[in-house]
Amino acid sequence: MAPPQGPRAPLEFGGPLGAAALMLLLPATMFHLLLAARSGPARLLGPPPYLPGLEMLWSPWALFLCLAWLGLQAALYLLPARKVAEGQELKDKRRLLYPINGFQALVLTALLVGLGVLARLPLGALPEMLLPLAFSATLIAFVGSLLLYLKALVAPASALAPGGNSGNPVYDFFLGRELNPRICSFDFKYFCELRPGLIGWVLINLALLMQEAELRGSPSLAMWLVNGFQLLYVGDALWHEEAVLTTMDIIHDGFGFMLAFGDLAWVPFTYSLQAQFLLYHPQPLGLPGASVICLINAVGYYIFRGANSQKNTFRKNPSDPRVADLETIPTATGRQLLVSGWWGMVRHPNYLGDLIMALAWSLPCGVSHLLPYFYLLYFTALLVHREARDEQQCLQKYGLAWHEYCRRVPYRIMPYVY
Ligand SMILES: NC(=O)C1=CN([C@@H]2O[C@H](COP(=O)(O)OP(=O)(O)OC[C@H]3O[C@@H](n4cnc5c(N)ncnc54)[C@H](OP(=O)(O)O)[C@@H]3O)[C@@H](O)[C@H]2O)C=CC1
Ligand SMILES: CC(C)=CCC[C@@H](C)[C@H]1CC=C2C3=C(CC[C@@]21C)[C@@]1(C)CC[C@H](O)C(C)(C)[C@@H]1CC3
16 A cells, blocks of 8 residues: 655645535535426525435436446547647656547547437437436446545555545545556546546537427527537537646546546536526527627637647747747746736636636526526636635745746736736
């Protein structure tokens, strides 16, 4: 068994108690949202419309569908990739290899689903199964994290995540002990981060759109917008798959319950909340309103993509002509920090773009209910917390240079506000 690592990282998420509370609160919130979206009043706050019995949650068929979905995505992950990318350098100076074939997996899944629909696969029946599917996905995330935790107990110390080896089993189970759990070249965290959950999310959205078409003759404009915007977001994530290798989730966080549940259950079943809401609560939306919402999404996407691409290009090759003229601050590590362009506007311009898009995803649902704005509220909280964690990590990495960056770029996410 690997001994706990040298100097212990400070505990995050409120320590073991916070982790235990989140393990209950997150699944409970997800089920509350699923139930509220299909209820008449669709209330975000207040008690759930009813408490589902085990017979509404547990279905061997739903478990089979979830496992088959994971199996399909795993098979697509193992197909030959157009590129194999190197990850960031690890503590033991190694670099892991990652297949870049996520977009190919999305296209092949779309082809398979298209063929299925032509062969009369009842995709419109999926919305009726969301509750048992979400329950099975949660079960899989729980059992998967338990197996990963046990695997990590025999992993060498150099394989452990900086934050997930406190010695407290609840905390470590939640955050994840091992940084990059793998069997041969199959990387569980990288696989789960982008494929089953994100592609599952757009599949659920599509099923909701098809069900709406069945119920009302054709999908509403609001449903088209939500489907289109979120497909663009998922397509973009898979097209720029390599960029995920520099996110905090891959570099810093272990693979435990937080990410397993987040990737496999939370993302597909709560990120599709707007489309779920629209199926049960149709909203009128005219062309002028739709055009304004499209503009908001386009502005958000422009900032999000511009900022992420600028940083990724700069990190890959600082002398790339697209970034070579930007002003930088040198750091003691030899790396530089951008202090002009997107990264001179606020310290997290990519979060700002992401939040503007989140607003555009909710607006098609009208303003009569708070429920479809859950994503925007949750996402603001997630990004504010994530920004604080990243700030802490950058301060450790870059010390004085980070202080200088904060002095030159005082706002974190929103210019002149925060
Ligand atoms: N939809 C969703 O649920 C979620 C989406 N996201 C999105 O994922 C994307 C990635 O987010 P995340 O991984 O949190 O963070 P970032 O992509 O913002 O990465 C932060 C890292 O960027 C580097 N960096 C920071 N400032 C500078 C600078 N001025 N110049 C150069 N490098 C800098 C630092 O790493 P280093 O110096 O080591 O390179 C820092 O640790 C974002 O667009 C976010 O909105 C995130 C979470 C959830
Ligand atoms: C509340 C809860 C269960 C927390 C877990 C958080 C996860 C849901 C998110 C942590 C970071 C994520 C990222 C994406 C999805 C959500 C999670 C997993 C992401 C894949 C979405 C698409 C983006 O383009 C992205 C690739 C930049 C992004 C990476 C981070």
